[in-house]
Amino acid sequence: MKIRQTKIEAFSLQEMMVVLIITTVVVGMAFTVLNLVQRQMGSIETIYTMKTDVNQFRQSLWIDFSMYSYVHFDNKNNVLRFSNEMGERTYEVLNKSSISNENLEIEIESIAFYFDNQQVLYGEIDAISITTSKETGHQEIFAFKENTPVTYINKQK
Template sequence: MIPQKVKAFTLSELMVVLVVSSIVVTIAFLALSSIQKQVRNIQYTYEKQQEIQYLERVLFGDLNSYEGIYDDTKKKLFFENTEDSLQYHFLKDVVVRNGDTIPLKLTMKQLYLHGEEVKKGVIDAIELEFSDTFSTNTVFVYKKNDASHYIDTNGI
């Protein structure tokens, strides 16, 4: 009786399959790592955009509900009305609003009254620029002054 040949893979064929499979798995892990890094960057950018939008909303509300007074020597913005007051403190890496810390890197801050820059005194507009994300973000918040503002300003 002559032994029959068993159909099977040779050792060299199995080694080639093993090497190709390991290359494919390595490429897959590298691609996954790259995608995870991109997702983290997108998430970070989204969080910073949310913080900038939050600051813009509260600044708009405060500027239109209170009278804003800025003091450049203290780097503080005070908002006051007959019932309440609050303050903003502009630091390099954060903006503090009555103890609420908003982690944004401020690159430029300008405050205005009637379109002219103010270093100290009453304001009616604020322009802030942040560079925490991949692009520079600018926030410009203003209020429309009513007649009482112009009467108080002119001393009538």
């Protein structure tokens, strides 16, 4: 009786080494791509936060321009003051490089005040134009209010 030797099929050591090297390269590439995606997500989050802050500031200005009847810029104290019979709200212009209210502060490149379609440096205003800084995306913010006859009567006094 013959004893038959059967060969067990398996991978050779060289084949296993090739598989391990290929797996190492693929996993290394996956970690590199993951790192790039995480950095990109961080950049997107930063831009989103910045744009959200500017949009909130824009909305705050629009609400204040529509809610308050008297808007005045005091250039000595660098304060933009909104007021009516019910109350007052202020925005502070800090060194012509940022503007803030109680909740938000944004960096600005330029700010201009207008009354009756004419640029003014101080006093009563009915519109404001703000250009945000490079860090906040050079966005334009423009807010205005409709003047009532009372505004012009008070201006003549």
